[in-house]
Amino acid sequence: MNRPQLILAPGKEKSLMRRHPWLFSGAVRKVVGNPQDGDIVNIFDSERQWLAAAHYQPESIIAKVLSFDTPDVDPEQNKDFWKQRLASAVAYRQRLGFFDADKLRHTNVFRMVNGEGDFLPGLIADYYNGVLVLQAHSTGMHRAFPLFVELFAELLDGVLPLKSVFDKSSATLPDATEVSDAYVWGDKPEEWEICESDNRLLINFYEGQKTGFFVDQRENRSLVGNLSKGRNVLNCFGYTGGFSLAALRGGASYVETVDISKKAIELCNRNVSLNFENAPHSGVVADVLKYMGEIEKSKFDVIILDPPAFAKNHRSLQQGLKGYRSINQKAMECIRPGGLLFTFSCSQAVSRDDFQTMAFTAAANAHKHVRIVRQLPHALDHPVSIYHPEGEYLKGLLLEVEN
Numbered sequence: 001m002n003r004p005q006l007i008l009a010p011g012k013e014k015s016l017m018r019r020h021p022w023l024f025s026g027a028v029r030k031v032v033g034n035p036q037d038g039d040i041v042n043i044f045d046s047e048r049q050w051l052a053a054a055h056y057q058p059e060s061i062i063a064k065v066l067s068f069d070t071p072d073v074d075p076e077q078n079k080d081f082w083k084q085r086l087a088s089a090v091a092y093r094q095r096l097g098f099f100d101a102d103k104l105r106h107t108n109v110f111r112m113v114n115g116e117g118d119f120l121p122g123l124i125a126d127y128y129n130g131v132l133v134l135q136a137h138s139t140g141m142h143r144a145f146p147l148f149v150e151l152f153a154e155l156l157d158g159v160l161p162l163k164s165v166f167d168k169s170s171a172t173l174p175d176a177t178e179v180s181d182a183y184v185w186g187d188k189p190e191e192w193e194i195c196e197s198d199n200r201l202l203i204n205f206y207e208g209q210k211t212g213f214f215v216d217q218r219e220n221r222s223l224v225g226n227l228s229k230g231r232n233v234l235n236c237f238g239y240t241g242g243f244s245l246a247a248l249r250g251g252a253s254y255v256e257t258v259d260i261s262k263k264a265i266e267l268c269n270r271n272v273s274l275n276f277e278n279a280p281h282s283g284v285v286a287d288v289l290k291y292m293g294e295i296e297k298s299k300f301d302v303i304i305l306d307p308p309a310f311a312k313n314h315r316s317l318q319q320g321l322k323g324y325r326s327i328n329q330k331a332m333e334c335i336r337p338g339g340l341l342f343t344f345s346c347s348q349a350v351s352r353d354d355f356q357t358m359a360f361t362a363a364a365n366a367h368k369h370v371r372i373v374r375q376l377p378h379a380l381d382h383p384v385s386i387y388h389p390e391g392e393y394l395k396g397l398l399l400e401v402e403n
Contacts, residue, residue, distance in 0.1 A: 003071070004033030004041045004056065006063060013045040016052055016065070019387040021121045023054065025062040037174070038139030042071055055122060055140030059174060064121035064138055075144045082144065083151050089118040089125075090155050096380055099160055109194045110381045111215050112152075116391050117383040125152070126211040128203060129194045130163040132156075133211040134184075137172045142179070149185045163187050166205045168212070181206055197222055199245040200274045202267060214242060216378035216394055217306065220342065223376070223398070224304060225250030227340060231301035234258070236288045236327070241268030243304045243342075245275060254280045256300075260287055292330040303331045304342045311347040320347055321358050328362035332370065332401050341399040344376065348393040355395040369402040 008016075012027035023043060035041050035056040041063060043052045053071045054063035066073045073081050089112060097103055098110045112132065113125035122138030125148075132152055136142035149165050156162045164186035170179045192203045196218060203212045224233075224243050229251035235243045238257035247255045257268050265283040272281045284291065288307070305327055311320025324345060331341055345355050352375075363370040376396025384391040 004031070004035035004039060006031060006041050006043045006054075006056075007048070008043065008045050008051075010046040013051055016043065016068070019065075019068055021065040021116050021119075021385070021388055022061045022390075023052075023063040023065065025060055028062060038143050040066070040074055040140065055138050057138055057140070057174065064140075066121070075147045079147065079151070082147060083155070085118070085120055086113070086148070086151050087155055089113045089120065090159075092118070092383065093381055094159075098381060105195075106198050107196050107218070109196055109213065109215060110218075111379075112381075114382045114384075114391075116385050116388040119385065123148075124211065126213075126215050127160070128192060128205075128212060130161045131166060131189075131192055131205070132162060132164070133166045133168050133205060135167075135172055135211050136169040139173060139175075142167075142169055142173060145184065153185070164189070168205060196242070197225065197246065197249065199242075199249055199271075201240065201242065201245070201271050202274065204267070207263070209239065214239065214306075216346075216382050217242065217344075219379045220344075220376050220396060221246040223374075224302070224342060228252040228255075228302055232256075232299060232336075233302040233304070234295075234300040235304045235306075236292070236331075237305065237307045238268060238283075239264050239306075241271045241283075243306065244268065244281060245271060247302070248272065248276055248279055248281060252280070252302075254282075256282050256284060258284045258286055258288055258291055260285065289327055289330060292327070292334055295334055297334050298336040300334070301336050301339045302342070303335050303339065305331055306342075306344045306346075309347040310345070311349045314349045317349050317354070320350065321354060324350075324355070324358050325362045325365075328359060329366045332362060332366040332368045332399075335401050337401070337403045339401050340373070341401055342376065342396065343399065344394065344396040346394050348390055350395060352392070352395050356397065359397055359399065363399075363401075371400040371402075373398040373400055 007030040009029040039056045041056045052065045053067050053073045054065045072078045108129040112127045122141040124135040126133045167184045168181045205212045225246035228247040233247040233252045233255045235257045238259045244255045244257045262285045269283045310323040311317045378394040
């Protein structure tokens with residue numbers, strides 16, 4: 001097989017021997033051939049023993065491993081390899097009940113493929129009530145989208161409705177100058193409606209963040225709903241109102257959604273109107289940190305902090321933790337005594353220990369007694385490979401804050 005090769009320096013094969021799917025450029029002693037971004041390469045140790053086949057990318061993470069067992073992973077040559085991987089991801093969701101007709105009447109959005117957690121590094125696929133949204137985090141995966149569309153149509157036929165496939169990779173590819181978010185198969189609706197825990201939401205795949213919605217927070221939204229009855233709820237960085245709808249469905253006395261994006265708040269208000277008449281809800285366009293410094297103390301019994309990633313990488317970790325600490329301290333200072341704080345970080349660079357230490361420091365600075373009620377991970381349809389702990393990107397804590 002005439003394929004470019006990455007030859008490792010002595011002793012640098014250890015992470016691959018532990019089946020970690022990422023190879024960093026510092027481990028490579030020699031590149032044989034002239035691989036381009038997205039090409040499949042073979043990886044060899046310093047003794048020229050084959051270790052893995054991977055997608056090449058000219059970055060710090062120089063390769064993402066597709067197989068430790070066979071070099072025969074070219075999508076044009078071996079469709080069965082890819083079909084088997086996708087079928088495994090689909091079967092996992094089926095076993096968890098996401099395809100059940102009764103469940104789909106209440107919740108029809110979930111993650112179908114979760115990158116490394118489904119042994120498909122660089123590929124995300126989210127299902128939205130008949131629309132499958134594909135997102136590539138590597139050029140190699142993006143090249144294979146035509147095959148993925150064909151295989152998903154085959155795997156879901158007669159099992160789950162599939163009306164459209166949308167490519168939302170413009171923001172996630174290293175060099176996506178020639179990639180535009182667009183439908184690549186089926187119908188092309190401008191806006192789409194989904195249902196999560198009986199709440200109806202409008203999704204704009206062109207303008208929405210991530211794949212259009214924060215699918216990973218489904219179970220945490222459900223918990224917010226269960227704990228909101230009779231309480232005043234402040235949803236910070238509220239985006240299009242997923243947590244707010246859960247709180248209203250759970251019987252909250254009043255819900256306020258704050259986001260700096262006017263478009264997000266407009267869509268949030270539409271989502272609220274789609275589900276409730278005369279809901280006790282207010283959407284506010286504002287900077288969250290500044291806004292929390294101005295609100296009346298003890299007005300809210302529940303505060304939700306679900307900000308964008310403050311630490312995009314390890315270089316910005318300390319600055320990111322400082323940002324998390326500031327907003328959490330503000331929330332602890334203004335929440336009603338005995339109130340519940342749902343706080344999250346979606347930064348992969350922030351570890352669970354980092355996040356808990358941040359919460360500890362915020363509590364100490366706020367001079368509050370704080371209990372950890374529960375750790376809040378991402379949902380069941382976001383599995384993490386045991387070989388790739390970095391896949392546990394979402395960290396969350398449910399805290400009770402007393403005086």
